[in-house]
Amino acid sequence: MHNAKAIYQSVLDRLAQAVFDNDYRSWSTVFGVPFKMTTAEGTLVHENERDVAVGFADFVGALRRKNVVRMAQVCQFAYLSEPDTITGYHDTVMYQADGTALPEYTVKWVLHLHPAGHWQITKDISTISAEDRQLLPHSDFTQFQREDTSEELRLRRVVQTMLDKADSTLLHGAFEEWQNSYLLPLVVETRQGQTIIEDAKHLREDFAIYRKEFSIHNVTDITRVIRTAEMLDQDLMLATYRAHVISGARYVVPPWTGAMTFRRHDGAWYITKIMHAMGHLNWSGRASDIQNDSATDNIIEMNRQRPGKGKT
Numbered sequence: 001m002h003n004a005k006a007i008y009q010s011v012l013d014r015l016a017q018a019v020f021d022n023d024y025r026s027w028s029t030v031f032g033v034p035f036k037m038t039t040a041e042g043t044l045v046h047e048n049e050r051d052v053a054v055g056f057a058d059f060v061g062a063l064r065r066k067n068v069v070r071m072a073q074v075c076q077f078a079y080l081s082e083p084d085t086i087t088g089y090h091d092t093v094m095y096q097a098d099g100t101a102l103p104e105y106t107v108k109w110v111l112h113l114h115p116a117g118h119w120q121i122t123k124d125i126s127t128i129s130a131e132d133r134q135l136l137p138h139s140d141f142t143q144f145q146r147e148d149t150s151e152e153l154r155l156r157r158v159v160q161t162m163l164d165k166a167d168s169t170l171l172h173g174a175f176e177e178w179q180n181s182y183l184l185p186l187v188v189e190t191r192q193g194q195t196i197i198e199d200a201k202h203l204r205e206d207f208a209i210y211r212k213e214f215s216i217h218n219v220t221d222i223t224r225v226i227r228t229a230e231m232l233d234q235d236l237m238l239a240t241y242r243a244h245v246i247s248g249a250r251y252v253v254p255p256w257t258g259a260m261t262f263r264r265h266d267g268a269w270y271i272t273k274i275m276h277a278m279g280h281l282n283w284s285g286r287a288s289d290i291q292n293d294s295a296t297d298n299i300i301e302m303n304r305q306r307p308g309k310g311k312t
Contacts, residue, residue, distance in 0.1 A: 008078035008088045011111060011119055016071045019060060027056045032112055032120035032249040036223060039126055042160055043225050045244050047255050063094070068102070070095040076106075084113040084248070112249035122249045123221075155229035159239045159262065162269060167222040171214070175207050183263055183270035190276065221246040224258075235264040 011030060018026035028049065035046040046052050071094050078088025087110050094102040110123035162181060169178035179200065186197040197203050213219075222245055229239040240259045245252045261273040 004078040004080045004086045004088065005075050007119055008086055008090070008109065008111065009075040011109075011121060012073040012075060012090055015121075016073060019063065019071070020069075022060060024053060024056050028052055029118060030121060031055075032114065032122040034244060034246055034249075034251055034255075035122055035124070036221070036244070036246075037124040042156075043223055045223060045225060045242070045255070047244075047251075066094070066102070067096045067098075068094045069097045081110075086111040086119065114249070120249065152229070155231070155237065156226045156239075158269065159229045159237070160226045162262070162271070163224045163226065163241065166271065167224060170207070170210060171219070171222050173211055175204060178207060179203060181271055183265055183272045186271065187273040189274065217245075217252045218247045219245055219252055220248055227257075232261075237262040237264075237269065 014026065015030045017023070018030060031046065031052050033046060033048055033052060035052065037044045037046075046055060071092060073090055073092045075088055075090045078086055081087040087108070089106060089108050091104055091106050093104045096102070105126060108123075108125040109121050110125075111119045112122050114120050166178060166181040169175075169181070182197075182203065184197060184199060184203065186203065188195045188197065197206055222243075224241040224243045227240045227242060229237060232238050238259065238261050240257065242255055242257055244255045257276065259275040260271055261275075262269045263272045264270075
């Protein structure tokens with residue numbers, strides 16, 4: 001078996017070949033679904049084959065508009081982080097037809113071994129902007145497309161930062177840090193009904209249930225991508241998001257849309273209500289519940305009309 005760096009480089013070469021041959025079939029074998037991409041603007045998730053196809057068309061079209069005729073991509077470092085997972089870094093330079101080189105950038109990839117025996121990209125992480133990478137957004141990736149005001153953009157970034165922290169601390173089992181994201185009592189709305197978590201003891205019990213389920217289902221990644229964020233009053237904010245729970249290179253449950261409210265308390269923002277949350281237990285049977293987003297829309301509208309003050 002080739003070493004990790006050689007495998008990583010071979011995937012880079014396959015991607016470049018597919019792009020300049022305009023070969024979607026080959027491109028589709030390079031990317032696993034779900035595919036998670038993080039740039040300076042935020043996180044995007046390709047949820048299905050349609051997303052991969054649209055992403056291919058956007059990428060190829062963007063390179064043509066920039067008159068890019070060649071990409072030099074070199075793996076600098078890669079290692080086998082799990083028996084079926086390779087993590088590494090590569091540098092990319094794009095060249096235009098007149099020989100001009102566009103700015104070089106570095107990207108981190110995570111690759112997973114497909115059951116058919118080939119390696120696929122499942123995560124793409126960088127700190128530069130999508131525009132600098134000559135990429136266009138997917139048509140559903142609204143955070144890259146909307147002509148937001150500076151205040152709307154600021155609110156989404158504030159909320160995304162808070163959710164990233166909450167998801168990361170839950171995934172890695174850091175209860176004390178996770179607890180700091182919430183203001184009690186916490187209201188959780190699902191299609192099965194409403195739950196109110198009154199105190200830290202019950203919040204810890206909720207945390208333990210999630211941690212157990214993550215272990216059972218081998219959850220390796222949690223991502224909630226912010227779609228909208230708006231102020232309801234000076235100390236209350238409403239946000240909607242798309243949630244992804246992933247094990248390696250597959251979804252544990254289908255992605256779903258949810259909403260939450262945040263309250264400002266002593267100068268800081270906290271989560272006070274989660275709507276259309278997935279809930280606990282029997283994840284494999286929750287597809288119909290998760291994919292029905294109409295309940296979320298109704299709850300969001302109710303919260304816009306009756307924001308209330310709640311307890312602090």
